Amino acid sequence: MAEKQNRKQPERPAYETAWEKIRSGMLRDLAWSVYPQLGKPGQMARDDWACVTSQGELVLNSARSGTVGEWEYVLTHCLLHLGMDHFRRERMDDPAWLTACDLLVTDFLRSSHTGTLPPEFQRTPPFPARSEEQAYSYLKEHPELLAECGFSTTTHGRPDMVWTGELPHRTSFQKLFAQSLQNAIQDALRSSSRLGEGMGRWRPDYLQARDWFLSSYPLLGALASSFTIVDDRDTVRRMGISVAAVNCQLRELYLNPDCRLHLEGWKFILAHEFLHAALRHDVRCQDRDPVLWNVACDFVVNDWLLEMNVGAMPDFALHDPAFRGMSVEGVYDQVCQDVRFYTGRDPKDLLYGDEAWWDTLEGSEVDEYYRSAIYQGLEYHTRQGRGFLPAGLVEEIRAVSRPPIPWDVELARWFDEQFAPMEKHRSYARLSRRQSATPDIPRPAWRTEPDVEHQRIFGVVLDTSGSMDRQLLAAALGSIASYSQARDVHHVRVVFCDAAPYDQGVLHPEDIAGAVQVRGRGGTKLQPGIDLLEHDPAFPKDAPLLIITDGACDRLQLHGREHAYLIPWGNRLPFPPRGPVFKLR
Structure with missing residues (x-):
């Protein structure tokens, strides 16, 4: 018995710890859209670190030993290739371009003091790289410098960028990179302002709950990083928000700082609002009553969170075990049967914006981000075995992640329902076109009933x-x-x-x-x-x-x-x- 208690737990690989650190750091928005995978046997050389593909796949060499800081440096190096738009199809076979991209990424990592330089990267580049194009032109004029500029995370002169085709979806790694930097600056300014006010290291419980999703709950981690938290007392009081509300168009999460909730309660509230956005509840309302639709969404989401054991449900949250296993649309139909009872229970946490805005280019990009973020989070959560997920939630996530059926396809189905294929039969009233080949053998032709065709x-x-x-x-x-x-x-x-x-x-x-x-x-x-x-x-x-x-x-x-x-x-x-x-x- 004592031997079992003293037995040590297996240590976590350094690259996993480094990746979790990156996902909660400066590049968290970009990192949450990319998921690493271990290279297959024979895919990478023994001394390789990692490589990245044009479709956002980060391939790691699990046989390579390194510290957490070294893996943080290598993985960030590969991420920056995606964020800086280094995958140019026409230049992927040009060693000068690949080397120029490595030089720029190396300069960025050194200036930002990211991670720990592995031994093979602890040398000074032969010239400063101000941009990819400047470094590319210089290497074209001085090809003898290519051998001195090998900063690839793979060995034997092979590139760490691999072209595997265009992205199958509309994920923009460049915009996610810009958003990551913007959020990092805002966090730094917010932190410095609080330190200046003498708040020290204290952080409100709702911010600690947000950080918990970033570091420990991959299903909603990407969504948590994309929302701006608005906790100004005058703003939330003017909007009539008692606890929390989400605006999916502005990607803003309004929180009432005077609401007395502990950390576990804020985890429940934040997860509730993130699911509103991820499952597109504001758009799916359509012509339904917005108050009753919000009530129906809350019943379903709260029941899922209880099953998932995320945080602790506050006493004022809507929950009814009778609705367990039902869809939001089904709960809405039940709620509409007792309008007076449910109208007074409006949580007012789902803010509806301009429906026509989602048809604009910016709206379609935001909508695509929500769908992609929750689907990628589901894949990572399931693959890593991070906990139980209700079957209804998984079905909704998979349904939301799929693109809507084009209208012309739906119209074709409607035609199929209204007009079944016409049955044909053989008739001697009209001879077959093959009759001339065998005039002595009568051959009937295929024809349809004229009366049926007229109807x-x-x-x-x-x-x-x-x-x-x-x-x-x-x-x-x-x-x-x-x-x-x-x-x-x-x-x-x-x-x-x-x-x-x-x-x-x-x-x-x-x-x-x-x-x-x-x-x-x-x-x-x-x-x-x-x-x-x-x-x-x-x-x-x-x-x-x-x-x-x-x-x-x-x-x-x-x-x-x-x-x-x-x-x-x-x-x-x-x-x-x-x-x-x-x-x-």
């Missing part, structure tokens, strides 16, 4: 007011025409609407685009166009409808007819739609 028709109600963009109309009508022809639908009943309906009759799909005209430029009133089709005996009662509008329309009475909406991306219908909505990008 395949659908309606298009098109908003042609001046607010509709012509390019979006062209994209929508072009896709409709293509899908109609591919599914043997040769009749389309078209009605244009702005302030009044304009019946275009039955058209062939390829004639729709040429018949569109912008009339009147008045307000959008689509109900008269719907009524025109509903009261027309020539239009089948079971024919589906496609409604193309900018969303500025009243609730439509469709009398149970199958229908779908096509609206511009970023717009929304003023009423909950019963049919599917395809957003034109």
Whole structure:
């Protein structure tokens, strides 16, 4: 028994300790988007340290011995290649460019006093490197200096940058590098101001909780590093924030410093707000009631955090075991059945911004960062065995990380549901084209029933007011025409609407685009166009409808007819739609 107690635990590899230090240091935003992996047998030489690929893979040589400081230097060296945009496809085979990049990274590490220089790097470069281009030009003029500038983290003159292709996603390592430096400067200024006020080494519990996520909880570590904490008393009081709130657009986390919570309670609160942002709860609200949607999100998130044993749930947090295992949408439906009871329990911790902002370039980059950060955190958390995660949370993270299905693909599925493939049969009424080869043998031809083909028709109600963009109309009508022809639908009943309906009759799909005209430029009133089709005996009662509008329309009475909406991306219908909505990008 004594032998078991005295048995020492295996020591942690130095490169793991160094990597944790980097993830909580100056380059934490960049480091949280890259995950190291050990090299396969035969992939690296015995004396190699590490190398980095153009797709953000950091390959380590676990057989190389080194101190924590030396590994910190080497791993930061590789990270800087990504952050400084050194992967130029046209120059990856040029030794002068690779050497110039190593010189600039070496100069940066020496000036910032990062880590401990390994013995092979403890020499002075032959000339100062002010930029990659300057060093590259100088080495081109003096190629004899290439042998003296070997600062690669691999041996035998091999480069530590390996081209493996373009990134499969939109991660920008350069922006993450800039963001890391900006956050490091802000932390330094904040720390110096507190020291100047005589606060010494004391840090509020919520800042200590944030640091805990950076160093010890990889699932939410990247998200924790990306938010700016706003703890100004006047600001949070003016915004009516009693505990905490998150603004996903501004990437700001508002915390009330007067809230009396201990460290474990702040861990729970911060994880709660990070999951709001990571799972895109503000965007997924759509046309739902924002107060009840926030309540439903809190019920689900709080139950997950209890299962994960993250911090300690405060007494005022919303929790109901009856909702365990349910999705946010399912809980929302339950909450809506007792609106009066749940309206007064609004936590007010999810701040909704401008929905159209997410359609801008900056909005799409922020959205992509949230999706990538939580997915990469899940992969690292699972691979390292860092703790239990509820199945519902894992499913939501994997669903959020996948890009949304393009509208034209969803529209194609809708066509498949409405128009099944036509069955063909053989008929002697029309001879096969092979008949001429064997005139003495009658051969039937494949054909479809003409009556069935004539019944395949659908309606298009098109908003042609001046607010509709012509390019979006062209994209929508072009896709409709293509899908109609591919599914043997040769009749389309078209009605244009702005302030009044304009019946275009039955058209062939390829004639729709040429018949569109912008009339009147008045307000959008689509109900008269719907009524025109509903009261027309020539239009089948079971024919589906496609409604193309900018969303500025009243609730439509469709009398149970199958229908779908096509609206511009970023717009929304003023009423909950019963049919599917395809957003034109």
